[in-house]
Amino acid sequence: MCEKMIIAIQGERGSYSEQAATELLGFEVEVSCCEYFEEVFERTANKNTTHCLIPIENSLSGSIHKNYDLLLRHNLKITREINLPVQHSLVVAPGVKFEEIKVVISHPVALDQCEKFFEKNPQLTKQSAYDTSGSVKRIMEEGLKSSAAIAGERAAEHHEAEILMAGIQDNPENFTRFFLLASKLEMGENRNKTSIVFSFKNTPGALFKCLSVFALRDIDLYKIESRPIPGRAWEYLFYMDFLGNPEEEAPRNALRHLSELTEFLEVLGSYPRDAKLEKKRI
Amino acid sequence: MCEKMIIAIQGERGSYSEQAATELLGFEVEVSCCEYFEEVFERTANKNTTHCLIPIENSLSGSIHKNYDLLLRHNLKITREINLPVQHSLVVAPGVKFEEIKVVISHPVALDQCEKFFEKNPQLTKQSAYDTSGSVKRIMEEGLKSSAAIAGERAAEHHEAEILMAGIQDNPENFTRFFLLASKLEMGENRNKTSIVFSFKNTPGALFKCLSVFALRDIDLYKIESRPIPGRAWEYLFYMDFLGNPEEEAPRNALRHLSELTEFLEVLGSYPRDAKLEKKRI
Structure with a gap:
């Protein structure tokens, strides 16, 4: 079962x-x-x-x-x-009019993504919260009349709040x-994308050599992200996404080759690529 | 003059x-x-x-x-x-004892860097502020007796506050x-390090090729950071630091070579490397 x-x-x-x-x-x-x-x-x-x-x-x-x-x-x-x-919306308790709003509550990232809306409406004060939907919950529970939230349509529906303005974000994309x-490995189908994390030995051209194991085998990369290694000032971990699955020949060889160049290497998982929005190769 | x-x-x-x-x-x-x-x-x-x-x-x-x-x-x-x-310190208004403190105010990053201190002292509540030194200013101006700030020694000195505990960060490094x-270009001496930003054409192995212009000329890299390009979902800008100055032959050639591979390339500045803490090459 x-x-x-x-x-x-x-x-x-x-x-x-x-x-x-x-x-x-x-x-x-x-x-x-x-x-x-x-x-x-x-x-x-x-x-x-x-x-x-x-x-x-x-x-x-x-x-x-x-x-x-x-x-x-x-x-x-x-x-x-x-x-x-x-898609961010301006959400209020039912019946609240735009003219009544003084404070707009939301997650800081959502507030940042509606910068133009705040420039057009300088009378509004921003207030940070831990979650977009949590801000809607708060204006509803506390019956706030002078506050609005920035959240998705679904948050408004869930809390039975009202959408006053839709699509108020700066950038539609x-x-x-x-x-x-x-918590455990799942072997689903179409696992055609893989995420890894590694740190390399301190040699000249180390990152170049690590990327070469993919480039030499025509394996597409989609993302690279560096993060500091705590306690080892100015050394980095690299997170990378590539097309393929370590059970296939080329990715398997690439990872074996990569392990020669790295101090630490871990596969974070393989999963089906979401093709709804194709990421560009890097 | x-x-x-x-x-x-x-x-x-x-x-x-x-x-x-x-x-x-x-x-x-x-x-x-x-x-x-x-x-x-x-x-x-x-x-x-x-x-x-x-x-x-x-x-x-x-x-x-x-x-x-x-x-x-x-x-x-x-x-x-x-x-x-x-080096983070726990800073209080003069005379305040540790037992009196209920709230600790600081910049969120400083609070995060003292996680073990908060684990050992679960009676303390964290409160975010926009600045470490600004938190000390606040406890002094408002004469707060049940609040402390996390800030550097210099902030305590400047506001004539007291250091109750020094070095309370999790990690000494x-x-x-x-x-x-x-605002204008300055041509100081020993400008032996350069920061650039670029985005590349969408071709397979694009990042590998961009790194090759440095590796093929034995130019050391110190840092790479990717950031999204707003309005172009899942495309990235890359920020990079390398050893050298575009007025020298090898870096000049590398940048010319890089410009063949990029859509956008800008030199953010050349400056003397701070050798106090040597960054590892990548």
């Missing part, structure tokens, strides 16, 4: 993370809401949930570096990716990429 | 940025304090200050990505770099790298 899936997410129900979970796994999926990303990872590592869904990168604000660090600290495997279009992580 | 230097910094006097400014330029340097990094860049771009000093990277928490984005948006040139050792930016 199939184990029931429970997905830990950061933020409240109605958040973009919940939206990504249902798009990936269907409307019946059960989510477990956490305030912090540490908690999201821990619940899954401790088997309190079967999976967790974490944002890893936004097409405007860049990588969620904290989650790269947490990926390394916990032994969880990436089993799926999804690119979610992000706004996508967040999420990873579904599992 | 020499123009008087005025340095825009983020945060209050006594902050790590001011400390970096005086280590680089001497105790007489005049600073102009700003709340936000945008303001720091704008004051210098608008010639209200001759320079600005910005943190670009911390050896534990990684790059200050916002400042990479702002570097590109403003036409300022990097003229110096400095690596500053960061904590350095922040700063850039001194000027």
